[in-house]
Amino acid sequence: MPEIIAYILLGIYLLGMTFIFVYSLAQGHLLLNFLKARRNKSELKLLKNDFPKVTVQLPIFNELFVVERLIESVAKLNYPADKLEIQILDDSTDETVQIIQEKIKEFPQINFQYIHRADRQGFKAGALREGLEKASGDFIAIFDADFIPEPEFLLHTLPYFSSDNIGMVQSRWTHLNEKYSLLTRLQAFALDAHFLIEQTGRNHQGAFINFNGTGGVWRKKCILNAGNWHDDTLTEDLDLSYRAQRKGWEFVYRPEIESPAELPPVMSAIKSQQFRWTKGGAECAAKHAGNVLREKHPFLVKFHAMAHLFNSTIFIAVLLVSLSSLGVWWMGDQGLLPKESLKLAGVFLIGFAIIALVYLFSYVYREEKKSKSLLEAIVLLPVFLSVSMGLGLHNAQAVWEGLTGKKSPFIRTPKFNLEGGKSKLKNNLYLTFKMPVTTWFEGVLALVFITMVVLAFAHQNYLFLPFHMMLAFGYTLVFITSFKSYALGR
Structure with a gap:
């Protein structure tokens, strides 16, 4: 025995x-x-003419400490004012509501569209979906509340929509508070491996990659064609990414375009984020893995999709x-x-x-x-x-x-x-x-x-x-x- x-x-x-x-x-x-991808070093491209209409979506929920910083940063986006609208998708239930409304008054030259929902149905996915119905832009940029987009962000990302088949361009996250503590350094250590090695390695060989929920730009037509935002998983970004790529849309990852963001400084917040990411990833695996295996994809694409979904x-x-x-x-x-x-x-x-x-x-x-x-x-x-x-x-x-x-x-x-x-x-x-x-x-x-x-x-x-x-x-x-x-x- x-x-x-x-x-x-x-x-x-x-x-x-x-x-x-x-x-x-x-x-x-x-x-x-x-x-292999590193051998072909690329320089930042810059959009100089033919500016398409862009909607920037900012999903917010109770962000007293960072929402003013976010609004100030998006107000500095270098883009023709008549081609840019900024949607503040606010589900807040605290003072954040008043802070936002007062802050946007400081920028009368910016086309801010304030959308407040009393019902958080669908959470972030629901807010993005509702905002999309009112968005006038052909391209949709998304930033979470803890991000500070660079002024040239749109001018650097939009040139990569060089083909009508490109549905999304993702930038690389960088870290505002990496050196705050050991915990923030360890998180940066993990995220850098994802954004430098994994995203680059997958994109270089034409495998499935994912929109990271923020710091990226979508073609509006791609979102709609893929079925819009779903709220049946905790990682609506990964879910939409797979639905879009399974329909034939191509994604582009550009590590040289940086999007600075804040890292959670305490373990309880880290665990909350980790729980959502890992559970949502597993939900997407249950939702998409079987379909990816049955569809016609090269072996390595399927192999990396399984490693990605079940990581x-x-x-x-x-x-x-x-x-x-x-x-x-x-x-x-x-x-x-x-x-x-x-x-x-x-x-x-x-x-x-x-x-x-x-x-x-x-x-x-x-x-x-x-x-x-x-x-x-x-x-x-x-x-x-x-x-x-x-x-x-x-x-x-x-x-x-x-x-x-x-x-x-x-x-x-x-x-x-x-x-x-x-x-x-x-x-x-x-x-x-x-x-x-x-x-x-x-x-x-x-x-x-x-x-x-x-x-x-x-x-x-x-x-x-x-x-x-x-x-x-x-x-x-x-x-x-x-x-x-x-x-x-x-």
């Missing part, structure tokens, strides 16, 4: 590591395509690998598993090495001082991987809910504008998150993996020592920062 349990645990461990390994192959292939499922794999490794370590220590099988288990760790390489490249390529950034990345990488694994329990729950069809409301990520002195973290009125029970389980897992580190030295069995050390650090940091940030809102 113990031997059967040992092999079951080993099987679960190997199954999870196989998934991670296959996902890492997709990441490695994206890295190769990124490097959040890696948190379930990491959680299974983490928990099963406890039993595998113990069974191996008791001699219930042959050494050959344990060596086989170690081979799959190459998947983590490939994923780590992707993050290293993204950090180094982003910076000008390559040698210095490489050293910084080497220090930051194990911390990032540890915290990512420490979020495994929280995000695995979100993915499971998404795959199984459990619905939940769209909860937006609060913005703070701490650098501008507009707010403080302590007793912030937008930090109203209640601490979920999973936070206590994260604390328990932190103690479990700390114990495993101690046992590894006591038994001189170092099979999973680096892995368990990272899990111990990750779950400890996630638990402590979660506990502190949930306390801020009390």
